[in-house]
Amino acid sequence: MDWIIERVPYSVAVWWRHFLVWQKTIWSSLALQMVNPVLYLFAFGFGLGAVIRDMGGLDYLVFIVPGMMAYSMMFTASFEATISAYSRLTMQQTWSAILASPVSLFELMVGENAWAIAKGLFSALGVVIVASFWGGIVSLPGAFLSFFVLALAGFTFSACGLAATAHAKNWEFISYFMTFWVTPNFIFSGVFFSIDRFPSYVQALAWLLPTTHVIGVIRPLTSGQSLDPVMTILHILFLAGLGGLMFTLAYRKLRSRMFD
Amino acid sequence: MSDKSAVVEAPPVIQAENLQKRYGDFEAVRGIDLTVRKGRCVGLLGPNGAGKTTTMRMIMGLTTVTAGTLTVFGKPVNAIGRADRARIGLVPQEDNLDPELQVRQNLEVYGHYFRLPSAVINERVPALLDFMELTEKESQSVMQLSGGMKRRLVISRALIGDPELVILDEPTTGLDPQARVLIWKQLQALKREGKTLLLTTHYMDEAERLADHIVIIDGGKILAEGSPAELIREHVRGHVFDVQKPLPDALANGRFECEDIGDSVLFYVEKAGELQQELSKDVHYLHRPANLEDVFLRLTGRKLREA
Numbered sequence: 001m002d003w004i005i006e007r008v009p010y011s012v013a014v015w016w017r018h019f020l021v022w023q024k025t026i027w028s029s030l031a032l033q034m035v036n037p038v039l040y041l042f043a044f045g046f047g048l049g050a051v052i053r054d055m056g057g058l059d060y061l062v063f064i065v066p067g068m069m070a071y072s073m074m075f076t077a078s079f080e081a082t083i084s085a086y087s088r089l090t091m092q093q094t095w096s097a098i099l100a101s102p103v104s105l106f107e108l109m110v111g112e113n114a115w116a117i118a119k120g121l122f123s124a125l126g127v128v129i130v131a132s133f134w135g136g137i138v139s140l141p142g143a144f145l146s147f148f149v150l151a152l153a154g155f156t157f158s159a160c161g162l163a164a165t166a167h168a169k170n171w172e173f174i175s176y177f178m179t180f181w182v183t184p185n186f187i188f189s190g191v192f193f194s195i196d197r198f199p200s201y202v203q204a205l206a207w208l209l210p211t212t213h214v215i216g217v218i219r220p221l222t223s224g225q226s227l228d229p230v231m232t233i234l235h236i237l238f239l240a241g242l243g244g245l246m247f248t249l250a251y252r253k254l255r256s257r258m259f260d
Numbered sequence: 261m262s263d264k265s266a267v268v269e270a271p272p273v274i275q276a277e278n279l280q281k282r283y284g285d286f287e288a289v290r291g292i293d294l295t296v297r298k299g300r301c302v303g304l305l306g307p308n309g310a311g312k313t314t315t316m317r318m319i320m321g322l323t324t325v326t327a328g329t330l331t332v333f334g335k336p337v338n339a340i341g342r343a344d345r346a347r348i349g350l351v352p353q354e355d356n357l358d359p360e361l362q363v364r365q366n367l368e369v370y371g372h373y374f375r376l377p378s379a380v381i382n383e384r385v386p387a388l389l390d391f392m393e394l395t396e397k398e399s400q401s402v403m404q405l406s407g408g409m410k411r412r413l414v415i416s417r418a419l420i421g422d423p424e425l426v427i428l429d430e431p432t433t434g435l436d437p438q439a440r441v442l443i444w445k446q447l448q449a450l451k452r453e454g455k456t457l458l459l460t461t462h463y464m465d466e467a468e469r470l471a472d473h474i475v476i477i478d479g480g481k482i483l484a485e486g487s488p489a490e491l492i493r494e495h496v497r498g499h500v501f502d503v504q505k506p507l508p509d510a511l512a513n514g515r516f517e518c519e520d521i522g523d524s525v526l527f528y529v530e531k532a533g534e535l536q537q538e539l540s541k542d543v544h545y546l547h548r549p550a551n552l553e554d555v556f557l558r559l560t561g562r563k564l565r566e567a
Contacts, residue, residue, distance in 0.1 A: 013372035017358065020369065024360045024401075093356035100320060100350040101373035101421075102342045259324055260283075 007110070010103045014111025015118070017098075022119070033119065034126035037072040041065070041130060044192060056194045058223050065136035066222045067191035068127045069150065070214040073120035077154045078182050080116035081161025082174050089165060095258070105255055109162060109247070116161070117154030124150050142221035149221070152236065153214040156243035160210075163246040166253035185211040190219075213238045270298040271334070273425050273456045274319055278328035281314050281480075288314040290480035291328065298424075301447075301457040303471030305464070305552075307560050311480040312460040313353060316427050319458070320350055332425075346374055349423035353430050355410045357402045363413055364389070364398040367420055374421040381420075388416040391446060408439030415443065419450075426450060428459045432466060444469055464552040474552070476559055483559045488552050495558055496550040501527040501535055504544040511538055519558065528554070 022029055045061045055063040088094035098108050128143050137143050164177040188195070188202065189211030195203050206212050213235040220227050274296040281289040289311040296302045304312045317323040318330060321337055330337045333344050357366050364385060371381040389395045392412035397405065405413065411431065418426060431447070432440040440463075447470055451457060461467050467474055468488045475485040484491060492498070503511060504524045511518075511527065516535060519526045529535045532547065539545060 009375050010373065013369070013375070016372060017369045020365060021358060021360045092359070093352075093354055094358065096322075096352065097356040097358075097370075098373060099322060100352065101370060102346045102375070103373045104342075259322065 007104075007107050010107040011111040011114060014098060014103060014108055015114045017094075018111070018115040019118075033072070033076055033123040036075070037068045037123060037127050038130050040071070041068050041127065041136075045134070045136065048192075058219075061131075061134070061136045062138055062223045063219070064192065065127065065131040066146065066219040067215055068131070069124045069146065069218060069222070070153065070189070070211050071186055071191050072123040072127050073150045073153050073214070074157050074185050074211050075182065076120040076123045077116040077157035078161045078177075078185075080119055081112060081158040082165050082168075082177055085112055085162060086165045086168055086171070086174055099258065105258065106251065109251060109254070112162060113155055113158045113247070116158035117151050120154040120157070121147060121150060137222050139222060139224035142224055146218035146221040149214060149217045149236070149239075152239050152243070153210065156210045156239045156246070159243045159246035159250060162250035163253070166250045166257060185209050188212075190215050210239055210242055270300070272296060272331075273298050274330075274332055274458065276315075276319075276328065276330045279315065279318065279325065279330050280327040281311070281318060281323065282326045287480055289318070289326075292477065292480070292482055294475060294482075296425075296456060296458055298456050299451070299454050300473060301451055301459060301471050303467040303474045304458065304460045304477060305462075305467055305474055305556060306460075306477040310478045310560075312477065313429055314480075315477075316350075316429055316458065316460065320348060320427060321345065346421050347424045349418035349421060349426045351415050351418045351426070351428040351431050353433070355407075355414055357410060357413060357417070359402045362399050362401055363394055363405070366402060366413060367417055370417045371420045376421070384420060384422070388419055391419070391449075392416045393442060408435045411435055411439065412443065415446070423455070425456045425458070428457065430460055430462065433462065440466070464556055468552050476556060478560045484555070491555045492550050492552060496554040497528045497530045498550055499529050499532045499535075500548055500550045500554055501529070501539075502546040502548075503527060503539070508538065508540060508543055511535075526554075 041064065044064050049060040049064075052060045054060065095108060099105060103111075124147070128137060131137050132140065132143070160181065161177070164174065164181070168174050168177075184205075188198070188206045189209045190206065191211070195206040195212065198206060216235045217227070217232055219225075272295050274294060276292055276294040279289055279292045279294070280287070292311070292315060294302075294315070304315065306312050314323065318325050318337065319332060321332075321340055325337060332340055333347065335344065358369065361369065367385045367388060368381055371384065376384070386395070386398075389398055392415060394409060394412055394416065397409060402410065402413065415428070415431060418428075428447070432443050435443070444466065447457065447459075451470075457470070459467070459470060472487060473485065474488055474491060476483045476491070484495060486494065497517070502524050503526075507525060511525075517528045519528075527535055528550065536547070
């Protein structure tokens with residue numbers, strides 16, 4: 001416990017630095033984070049929603065809102081841990097400035113994770129606010145609970161992003177990450193439609209994507225359905241396990257990249 | 261510091277023995293012995309790629325030591341804890357400030373990395389801005405600063421934790437004379453406060469002015485060390501005569517220590533008179549006191565080093 005308490009203020013200091021920088025460009029940041037998922041919500045909710053009456057036993061809008069919440073967390077945290085973090089590592093040299101202070105690499109990474117989570121929660125909140133005025137949230141307490149799941153998901157996504165950043169030798173690598181990781185997480189994870197419409201091998205792939213597991217928990221929560229306890233635990237374990245694994249990979253790679 | 265011997269006997273802040281660093285097949289540092297005592301300013305001089313920055317990074321714990329021993333504050337560098345790391349301030353070669361943040365915020369944010377209480381930050385930030393004459397700029401964003409102001413801000417930032425050891429990697433490279441003079445003045449003030457300084461520079465006048473002890477390195481090895489005066493006496497004597505070719509016979513016989521640099525020959529002599537009497541009126545030459553730059557060029561050669 002002391003081990004944790006001693007480290008928290010240093011990670012908070014990193015978080016605070018990112019917050020101050022974000023504050024400087026608050027309006028464009030807000031637009032970037034909120035407009036994107038809200039646009040999707042309109043397009044699919046209104047557009048497709050008029051055609052598709054129901055999906056998996058739910059009204060299409062109710063179906064798609066948790067998908068958009070998961071998507072906004074996935075996209076924001078991945079973006080922050082790759083494009084923003086990679087520029088702090090390379091062009092801006094922010095990390096080398098921080099590591100010349102008493103902050104350790106571990107604390108720096110936790111600070112990066114925490115910031116990515118905060119930004120992701122913020123954009124998911126935007127989705128929930130818009131959706132709740134529009135009747136897309138059946139259970140507000142469920143929506144509230146889903147933020148805890150989203151926070152865990154934010155850790156998973158930002159840890160995956162940091163692992164990519166740690167291995168990236170150039171910007172091209174980062175764009176591969178976007179194309180081969182972020183986009184599949186968007187398309188194959190049941191954001192727009194149930195994954196049981198896919199052939200079984202694509203379904204198997206879908207179960208390897210963390211977004212599928214996020215949606216697996218928060219869709220029942222926001223739509224007021226009951227949770228399957230066993231599946232919920234499996235979803236949570238998957239997210240935590242993948243996050244822990246990726247964080248470790250990222251830490252090891254960054255340590256050798258920066259200190260050897 | 262009334263007792264001079266206390267300065268000489270001061271405990272070493274940095275002690276390196278046979279320090280080595282290898283990146284793959286490349287040997288950046290190939291066995292350096294270095295002692296930096298408390299309250300002294302040591303200058304590391306060397307051409308690009310000599311191993312200066314790598315040595316500093318090892319001392320900071322920012323890169324691992326391949327072989328040899330390195331102690332900082334009397335402890336092995338890899339065993340240094342957070343409390344000791346907070347006693348070191350680094351001025352890196354590149355300006356890695358937060359460009360979006362204000363001048364003042366850059367210092368405040370850095371103070372939080374040292375876990376300084378707000379009261380301490382609020383007290384130190386204005387003092388450091390004043391120290392580097394940045395008070396008027398405190399609310400400007402770093403993007404609006406000139407190169408010299410950024411450099412001064414990086415130095416202020418390195419001082420936020422009130423370090424005992426300040427490591428400066430080319431603190432004045434690319435700055436105008438006014439900014440350099442201010443930085444020199446304030447680094448001397450830090451020395452008077454009893455801080456230990458380790459400095460790399462390409463400017464010999466800077467090294468001569470600030471450093472008590474100079475270590476010239478090249479190819480990852482130490483070529484020479486000593487006080488500026490000692491180095492000049494030992495390697496280039498006292499006076500330099502730059503004599504245009506063709507040389508008069510009296511000089512071409514190898515009586516004097518010299519170095520052929522192409523169109524002319526440099527002669528190094530202890531007393532100006534020794535050589536002056538050999539120069540007839542029709543010989544074109546330049547005479548000047550020897551300086552550290554002569555030492556540096558003699559030892560590291562005149563070939564260009566590409567970064």
